[in-house]
Amino acid sequence: MRWTRLIACASIVALSGCGAGGGGGGEEGGKTVRVLMVNNPQMIDLQKLTAANFTKETGIKVAFKVLPENDVRDTIAQDVANEAGQYDVISISNFEVPIYSKNGWLQSLSDYASKDSKFDEDDILEPMRESLKGDDGKTYGVPFYGESSMLMYRKDVFKQEGLKMPERPTWDEVADLAAKVDGAEPGMKGICLRGLPGWGEVFAPLTTVVNTFGGTWFTKDWQAQVDSPEFKEATNFYVDLVRKHGQSGAPQSGFTECLNNMSQGKVAMWYDATSAAGSLENRSQSKVAGKVGYAYAPVKKTKNSGWLYTWAWGIEKASKNPDDAWKFVAWASSKEYQKLVGEKLGWAKAPDGTRQSLYDNPEYQKAAASFYKIIQGSITSADPKNPGVQPRPTLGIQFVDIPEFTKLGTDVSQFVSSAIAGKTTVDEALRKGQEMAEKVAEKYQ
Amino acid sequence: MTAVSQQASGALARPSAARVTARKKWSLRAPLLPALIFMVVMTQLPFVATLVISTLSWNSLQPGTREFVFLENYKTMFTDSALREALFNTMIFTAAVVLISVFLGLIIALLLDRKFLGRGLVRTMMIAPFLVVPIAAALVWKHALLNPGYGLLNGVLTWIGKLFGDSTPIQPDWISEMPKVAVIASLVWQWTPFMMLILLAGLQSQPSEPLEAAKVDGASDWQSFRYVTLPHMRTYIELAILLGSIYIVQNFDAVFTLTSGGLGTANLPYAVYNTFFAGHEYGQASAAGVLVVIGSIVIGTFALRVVSTLLREETR
Numbered sequence: 001m002r003w004t005r006l007i008a009c010a011s012i013v014a015l016s017g018c019g020a021g022g023g024g025g026g027e028e029g030g031k032t033v034r035v036l037m038v039n040n041p042q043m044i045d046l047q048k049l050t051a052a053n054f055t056k057e058t059g060i061k062v063a064f065k066v067l068p069e070n071d072v073r074d075t076i077a078q079d080v081a082n083e084a085g086q087y088d089v090i091s092i093s094n095f096e097v098p099i100y101s102k103n104g105w106l107q108s109l110s111d112y113a114s115k116d117s118k119f120d121e122d123d124i125l126e127p128m129r130e131s132l133k134g135d136d137g138k139t140y141g142v143p144f145y146g147e148s149s150m151l152m153y154r155k156d157v158f159k160q161e162g163l164k165m166p167e168r169p170t171w172d173e174v175a176d177l178a179a180k181v182d183g184a185e186p187g188m189k190g191i192c193l194r195g196l197p198g199w200g201e202v203f204a205p206l207t208t209v210v211n212t213f214g215g216t217w218f219t220k221d222w223q224a225q226v227d228s229p230e231f232k233e234a235t236n237f238y239v240d241l242v243r244k245h246g247q248s249g250a251p252q253s254g255f256t257e258c259l260n261n262m263s264q265g266k267v268a269m270w271y272d273a274t275s276a277a278g279s280l281e282n283r284s285q286s287k288v289a290g291k292v293g294y295a296y297a298p299v300k301k302t303k304n305s306g307w308l309y310t311w312a313w314g315i316e317k318a319s320k321n322p323d324d325a326w327k328f329v330a331w332a333s334s335k336e337y338q339k340l341v342g343e344k345l346g347w348a349k350a351p352d353g354t355r356q357s358l359y360d361n362p363e364y365q366k367a368a369a370s371f372y373k374i375i376q377g378s379i380t381s382a383d384p385k386n387p388g389v390q391p392r393p394t395l396g397i398q399f400v401d402i403p404e405f406t407k408l409g410t411d412v413s414q415f416v417s418s419a420i421a422g423k424t425t426v427d428e429a430l431r432k433g434q435e436m437a438e439k440v441a442e443k444y445q
Numbered sequence: 446m447t448a449v450s451q452q453a454s455g456a457l458a459r460p461s462a463a464r465v466t467a468r469k470k471w472s473l474r475a476p477l478l479p480a481l482i483f484m485v486v487m488t489q490l491p492f493v494a495t496l497v498i499s500t501l502s503w504n505s506l507q508p509g510t511r512e513f514v515f516l517e518n519y520k521t522m523f524t525d526s527a528l529r530e531a532l533f534n535t536m537i538f539t540a541a542v543v544l545i546s547v548f549l550g551l552i553i554a555l556l557l558d559r560k561f562l563g564r565g566l567v568r569t570m571m572i573a574p575f576l577v578v579p580i581a582a583a584l585v586w587k588h589a590l591l592n593p594g595y596g597l598l599n600g601v602l603t604w605i606g607k608l609f610g611d612s613t614p615i616q617p618d619w620i621s622e623m624p625k626v627a628v629i630a631s632l633v634w635q636w637t638p639f640m641m642l643i644l645l646a647g648l649q650s651q652p653s654e655p656l657e658a659a660k661v662d663g664a665s666d667w668q669s670f671r672y673v674t675l676p677h678m679r680t681y682i683e684l685a686i687l688l689g690s691i692y693i694v695q696n697f698d699a700v701f702t703l704t705s706g707g708l709g710t711a712n713l714p715y716a717v718y719n720t721f722f723a724g725h726e727y728g729q730a731s732a733a734g735v736l737v738v739i740g741s742i743v744i745g746t747f748a749l750r751v752v753s754t755l756l757r758e759e760t761r
Binding site: 073074077081082099103196197198199201248249250251252261266403404406407410411413414417418420421422423432 | 504505506507508526527587592593594616618620621622624703704705706707708709711719720722723724725726
């Protein structure tokens, strides 16, 4: 079986001209752990701190390969599916863990975690721990940092306009506020919402809106619901809001573009990942540090609507060096590492959203005073098993945890993005989306 | 003449000469063999494997569900509306980009064919867009030129607006409002220099006598361009169109960067990428890849034929 996979890979690389990218192949054996990870700021900090601390203490070298989110996902999928074992440690999310572990591509980390007393497994927040387990109940991932979603807004602009943001706003209130703060400063828009195609781009926030409006992608028995009235109402609401009071260039805005818009003062509100707070409060990159207020993810029919996402460490089944790989993984997601970042780079940069002990730490509380309670509250109340008003067929808040969702979400998101650009209507976009969702659902019925 | 004498000498000393020429032929072929074998192993074998895979239903995230489905994946290619649209987009992009850039390239080549001060410098600058890495060119277009907030185009509009005392000039969201035009514009910008180079070479190979004769006969500038220069340029224009088509059919960077395949701009290469990396559908992606290769081979065959007529004409 393996040779066909190799040829498949080689031939498609030859045809499409995009290589999967080689790892540090020459450094096999010895004491080198090869890590493939996403290029988020928390990972870049880790890369900087590893040699002087982890390698110095243990003598284990770490070779990093760092890629942007879409590319890292693709490369990891190739590496594990081909059982190529180019990397020992990979950064994966709670979307991949259940799927990969079911296919037997990941090492079970249960034994490592329970035997390693310094690691303190029980300190990890429960929704995080649960979301990184496989169908068999074993742990396959250790969270590095975790996030939910929340609403960020400009306290100063709201004060100047005489407006008040509730701690737990509804979407109707947010739409109302967006209209009022639109144009509060020259060139300032009311709200930034993602519009860039991609299941992890526009559909991350949009699916949480669908959930709280009472919609879902699939019912418990796999009936596609993309053109249901609730899904439509939610999508119309989202598209109307971003078209009327959203940022310019909305159909090309993802997380990064919205972070730019918010930190450059071009929007008054932003609904997105809680992990954005660290960047917004960083004075060297953000013009609005200290001026941002935080509120829970807006709701309509549900009590909360924040998503749950974590970048976690997994160890490939094909890794030849799992013991050393575990040592690295345990160090990178430990309390000591959080403390190291706190002391060397500042507590606001400590990887958050994973450990109770961080939220109990007075130094962290002081550094993250404006947002830590909202983040902790959002993560602990997130429920991937039951995120909406109806029972779901599988896990996932801002996604549906099946392999087909990446393609389905991405394809449908292209129509939604077109609707945001005014090139098509929401009804038409969701009609096409329903056809695609029905095809996917057939496999599971 | 030479062929005849060769035949004659061959007929005179047939047995030994045949062996000599056979050995001679192999002494010419043998040094080529390693390269040929390498080529076959690296390009043809994977292609055969791709053909095989394109008949399978195979999602890499669901091992154990692989099965033979014969031409099902190809049927999907023509029935799936998204893939059909990608096929259609590829044709539009290729045709529009090639025709516009050949037209612009011809005009620029005609201008550069004249002697003026600093011609070499201008020529080098004109070629520059073709030397930029495609993904970098696409990023320049997305962020530096077309971005509605900080792009150059809207910056110029703001500046013009200010000249007329307008504090809120129009700020179009270029990519959202005209996604296909944005993709085509960025590709035309990059490919016009390529067309210009080929056409300039054609112009410079044109003998001056027919033009002088036409002038003596009283032909106007337009007439001598239409009836003397253009017929000479025909093969060069064909070559430019065919080579350009082969490359632009495969273009991925512009769509990937400018729109991420949204707003109805996904082309076949993007669809292959999406099916393989996002969908993990190895069989379906292979089928799409095979179609792209077949399309390129068809164009490529024509291209080779044009190149060979060109070579024949050179030696004539």
